[in-house]
Amino acid sequence: MRRELRYAASGLRPRAITRLLAWSVLETLPTALFGLLVARAVDDGFLAGRPWTGAAWLGGLLLAAAVGAVGSRQVYAGLGALVEPFRDRLVRLVIGRAVGAAVAGRPEAGALSLLTRQVEIARDAYAGAVLSIRGCLVATVGVTIGLLALDGRLALLVLPLFGLGLLAFACTLGYAADRQREAAVADAALTDRVGEVVRAVRDLAACGGEAHGASLAARPIEAQAAAERALARAAALRSVCFAIGGWLPLLAILAAAPALTDSGVSAGAITGALFYVLTGLQPALTALVSGLGGSGLRLYVALSRILSREPVTSARGAKPASIGEGSVLSARGLTFAYGPHAAPAVRDLDVAVMDGDHLAVIGPSGIGKSTLAALLCGTLRPDAGTVAYGGADAAGLSARELARRRVLIPQEAYVFTGTVRANLAYLRRDADDAAVLASAEAVGALALVDRLCGLDAEVDPGRLSAGERQLVALARAHLSPAPIAILDEATSHLDPAAERRAEAAFRARGALVVIAHRPGSALRAERIMVMDGQSALVGDRESLREASELFREFLAHWGEEPVQIQPAS
Known part of the structure; x- marks a missing residue:
């Protein structure tokens, strides 16, 4: 996962990020002012017996929302300055690798699929991940400013618990990504095994081997069930993280309310802090959890497929298939395609069988x-290369x-x-x-x-x-x-x-x-x-x-x- 994270982070352009964060300041305005305006409406308006003053304070929310809408519009406009260069990098990577492989006489299979499907999945998922992270960051900054303006003690109650929830969620991302990959592999294995059993169903029925056929499929079925249960556990962990970061701050404020009021914190400030949690931190954490749990995992899978197409290197005894002395069957430079315009099914392959x-x-x-x-x-006769039995060329036999x-x-x-x-x-x-x-x-x-x-x-x-x-x-x-x-x-x-x-x-x-x-x-x-x-x-x-x-x-x-x-x- 580190490789995919490094590649995604390397595409972040400082100028585009600066512009995005600058417009985010305007978008943060409603979040930062919401609790403050509610606190003033409660303390200076409704609790003071001046309902029109309270309504006026709440009316300020409309102005703040209008300013925030302008910021949001510019944020989405500036998102393209981050996402499109990232997509262009992937396109250059796929095309450059495919052209280089073709020039070397080893055209890359699946390059078109990578270009038309995986790159677009990565692009959309990258945009979703950026928006989720930025949205959570904006909301956190706005709520922090608002809580500090209300009362520093409220900030000390809310922010550490919210940060703990964020940290817990970050720790589950690697686990969730691995479980997502395992589930995809288990599903493919089950499909293959069921296909084998279905093809042999006549033999199984003729020999009374229905129980054996069921046993053949039992293991991949259990493997897939285990993978799905692991995915469910990952989802449950995300729920726990949300409870820590989204609900514990709310409970902490309610539990500490008597002590806070005794120490001089107003009812309006406590109400404003509750609103900050309910309308600021909880939606931000929800967006982050669902965004990275969805778009983030799709981005990881897509990047993994694209970046994993780099040439395989050999290690500790594994080596490219090659011919050897004294072989009873050998192939050198074997290349074959099912038509002049088709990609080779076998390309430049060397192998020896002793x-x-x-x-x-x-x-x-x-x-x-x-x-x-x-x-x-x-x-089949190869388009290029030779097959030999001992020292005899198969083409001459x-x-x-x-x-x-x-x-x-x-x-x-x-x-x-x-x-x-x-x-x-x-x-x-x-x-x-x-x-x-x-x-x-x-x-x-x-x-x-x-x-x-x-x-x-x-x-x-x-x-x-x-x-x-x-x-x-x-x-x-x-x-x-x-x-x-x-x-x-x-x-x-x-x-x-x-x-x-x-x-x-x-x-x-x-x-x-x-x-x-x-x-x-x-x-x-x-x-x-x-x-x-x-x-x-x-x-x-x-x-x-x-x-x-x-x-x-x-x-x-x-x-x-x-x-x-x-x-x-």
Whole structure:
């Protein structure tokens, strides 16, 4: 939060602030005079038996309000001198970074959204935050002047308690900002998990796994509920702060009223002090709490998104994905876009997969993970860069040669009409029944083979569930002679235990690259690649925790530790 505060404060222009505060002097006039005029109306007018004199004093409020209205008008006119330069700085930041990235051959994804949405949110929220802070400051100055003019003892009763409420509210802002961010992350995690359960609902119903489906969603539901409860606690803290700063001064005046009158403070002065609290300090504190609790948090989130798009730096073992000597699969300078005018889905990416490696690829939806899988497998040709298997350039290999070097299992598994044996041995026609059954058992598909009545049984693809089709595809890929397996969400319709078993089987047979859609699948890998649309970092969990803010966000909303399993022997 300090980074966002520093950036917001750095945009404050002294000349614009001076002008804003100068006009605020006029706006302060009604606040400063309100209690004084009420006190004079009570003491010199109504209590003295001169109602017309009291009414005249109250009539002075109209004149003060008119002067204050002129000041308010000029305040809003001068607000643009603070807000618009702040917006211009953000625009220059976003455009300058996007142009620099494009010149370097790495166009920035999402720059248009930052420019058209996040910058405008930041601008409006910045204006709201400035008005809230300035309004509270103006009211506090006016009330302080008025209380001192009434009686210094009244000021000593009111102002320390009001200041305590302000200090308490300031201390809750960091907590509230963190809870707001956690709630957004928890909501996104719940949406993803519910989507997974809905996609697998047919399999769950067929296997009587409704309770298991409910248990899969239970944890993110509880996480979101906990985040919402934390938000409620933050709101409750704000209410406590308002009670301290807004109501305790009022109670203090009422409780001290007998002693004050005995010591010479007039009834009018006490009434004026009550009005200062009710019409000056309480509205000011309400505006500050609601303004910073609303506009302030929106400003923080928007600035966080804009400023977090700075290039990721590496730290303690996490490094940009790069090629290495002795790799069985490597990519250098990989760039691909789905059209001449489209932003690249993958840009200038280097990566190496060693023999026996287990690499998980994670990133937000639509960031290019499946595109990367297709490029590594050779089903897509890059616009720039190369993919190599060992020392052989993939561009020069035939489809048959590629099939001997890698196998891709996509999310939508293909099963054709024919025998079980034909489906499982499609990529290795010379495999005997023992090898076929061994691969089926390794990935957890042997029970399915038995249910279908053995290898000679005919398969009707339409009668298989999505999870069953994935088991067939996994067993087929496991039997393949290719030493490199790439799973592109190939276990999305399996439960976590079946997913762990399948991954362990592929991990034992050679190199494994997993496009991960579940936290356990990602965190079981020896290495993790984090794609954020700008760069790709590779490292173990601990190094990525320090190097990648995106990875830290993933860990925060996953909120679970996977069960570690050993590869099958």
